[in-house]
Amino acid sequence: MASILSKRLGKRSLLGARVCTPILCPDGMSVESAGDLAVSAPLGAYDSGCYKECLEEGACPTNLSTNRFKLYPGQKVYITHNGREWAGLVEQHNHIDDEVKVFVLEQGLHLCRKTEDVRLAETPKHMGVPMEQSLCASPAMPASVAQRSVSRSIDVPKRRSDAVEMDEMMAAMVLTSLSCTPQVTCDLWKESGDVSDSGSSTTSGHWSVECGASTPSPPHTEASPKYTNEGFNASHVDEGFETDPDPFLLDEPAPRKRKNSVKVMYECLWPNCGKLLRSIVGIKRHVKTQHLGDGADSDQRKREEDFYYTEVQLKEEAEAESTPRSPSTPTTPLLIQPMMAKPETPALEVPNMEPPLPSALSQSAPGSFWHIQADHAYQALPSIQIPVSPHIFTSISWAAAPSALPALSPIRSRSLSFSEQQQQQTPSIKSHLIVASPPRATNGSRKVRGEAKKCRKVYGIEHRDQWCTACRWKKACQRFLD
DNA sequence: TATGCCGGGGT
DNA sequence: ACCCCGGCATA
Known part of the structure; x- marks a missing residue:
């Protein structure tokens, strides 16, 4: 599948290496946060x-x-x-x-x-x-x-x-008191059900962790293998999918941020709003009250609010270290992703709204392409997944990152040729698709095994010297073309 | 499991 | 450019 690229990259590329490191972070994070908590608690150092x-x-x-x-x-x-x-x-x-x-x-x-x-x-x-x-x-x-x-x-x-x-x-x-600072009432809101609500819908168990030094790692790690990937931030990256809620829901960001020096803020995506708040609860409330209207009971509304804000990570310093949060997202690309994608999310990714791009792509795009995209989705969840919720979205992107994130990996010429065979009319479409699928367009690229006999079969391993050079080099056979 | 071959590394 | 090889997808 598309995983090929990612995997291969992982083999020797830095990308692969990078991805792996994040995994280690989780533990560190949890431990660290715990420590922070103990120390800072007395003074109530955090705003939240x-x-x-x-x-x-x-x-x-x-x-x-x-x-x-x-x-x-x-x-x-x-x-x-x-x-x-x-x-x-x-x-x-x-x-x-x-x-x-x-x-x-x-x-x-x-x-x-x-x-x-x-x-x-x-x-x-x-x-x-x-x-x-x-x-x-x-x-x-x-x-x-x-x-x-x-x-x-x-x-x-x-x-x-x-x-x-x-x-x-x-x-x-x-x-x-809605006008008051969001953070102040954080707790109140949480208790009142904001948080719990979302939590319940997605995962159970996490909540217990929520406030304190929550144990981010456990839940995250196992989540969906594919998306998750490296548990690391499982919270973000991998698990994002299934467990994603945690990372966000938890107000851990504060502690982590401090450590990483990455400030996590939540930005309202409502047109012309762009309000920045420090807590999820705050942003949720903001969206709910300022844009969606204040329908505490409307369950649907509660969920909607999730689509109107995004997590923004403000880097105060560059840290090579795997920060709890960005580890997977670690590098800028990752960090950026959430932000970039988010804005679009509402339209593109929101699960509910099926129409978005699909219509254009699915219709014009050849099956193969579409297929490819799907694959990417699996790898590059970042762009596609979001449907679940903003939270998830973000987390996903990170999770997927492991191998795929490199997202920008070059598209192989092969893949293009592949598409060409199937459709001649799609040149433009191709480009579109490619663009659309952030991750990579690898999939179709791999040459399908040809029917023709290859040097290996014809001459056998014993006579390897008679093979065409390509075969000898384990490249596509040039002698017996398909 | 065997085969085909991609992505890379070494020289 | 040539040669090799790890590793993955497919048959």
């Missing part, structure tokens, strides 16, 4: 609320013991305003300034209060647990720990009793 929270809570439950307040978006708190006590929802907690932005439902006000002026209504933990799968919140987390933080609040309504109310409040807050 999600990341921070996960770290703090999930990875370092002990942190809770600290006196420091930790307020989570959506968390219910009580504050005093105009001499009266109001219930509100945390919008943002600025640890640095020790201030908390609170949204007072009853008054529709967004107030800023010093942390010490805020009374906790309940522990974030509680909120999270019931709503989500609580990846971060380790089930093992001793209630006592949670209690501690809760104890801070003076008039603490029973968490359960508030459950319903909280939901409403949170919903209201979410709606009213």
Whole structure:
């Protein structure tokens, strides 16, 4: 199949070598990230609320013991305003300034209060647990720990009793605070189902990993053998297909980025928008609310939003090392791919929209060509796969990369000739197709085994000296042409 | 498994 | 350019 090229390339070419290296990364990543988490968690160094929270809570439950307040978006708190006590929802907690932005439902006000002026209504933990799968919140987390933080609040309504109310409040807050920084509410959103939603649709199990140092490697690695390839970033490259969701869903990017020095952002692909956000959740929300309308329930919409954003990797430095993320995508080409492809994705790759290119290609293109493309698809998933979802798309491209990515590998003359035989009228088409299939047009290229006898058969191995030079050199026989 | 031959390497 | 060979696809 088309794999030939890729494989061959791999044999001696740098490309092949490159591809392989990435595989190793995964482990490193996971390990590394874990380390990062532990270290950074206490300070909440990352912007992404999600990341921070996960770290703090999930990875370092002990942190809770600290006196420091930790307020989570959506968390219910009580504050005093105009001499009266109001219930509100945390919008943002600025640890640095020790201030908390609170949204007072009853008054529709967004107030800023010093942390010490805020009374906790309940522990974030509680909120999270019931709503989500609580990846971060380790089930093992001793209630006592949670209690501690809760104890801070003076008039603490029973968490359960508030459950319903909280939901409403949170919903209201979410709606009213959409304009706020996306990251801040990361957690909230996640819990509210954004993430879980997508996660559920694709894979299960991953979520558990999600927040913390997730274990990217395991799931990724095995995914689809073809696409995946080198597990490495399995997340991206290979597995992208099946597991792709992970990489994206996980908010790991932050940790990894830091290490790799590759900044991952999410860009809104909506026409004339181009908004850049740091978190997936944020971009999703942006797309959903700004472009798709805010239909929280519309399942379809949720999925749609995936098609309107792309992951953008901003390199802050060049690093030869296999970074967790780009390892496979490693080199610029790969990195770039996602971005390039994405924009088109909506139209071309979106699974739902079948019409895109196919129509043109499939119709005019000769069967052989089409076929070839399909093969590529298998190798170069990057361009084709995306259908599943943007996430997948990206990941796929990486995954496929192993051998194929070189994408630009030259097209062999052979392949062309092959096509020629079948159709004379397609010169133009050919070019089109070629262009269309980013990866390579190898497939058909390999000469089909001819019917004619070859020197080998005619003379036998014993008389190799009588073979034509081509045969001797293991090239296409020149004496007995087909 | 044998064969055909491509992609490459060495000289 | 010549010679070889690893390796893959196919029969």
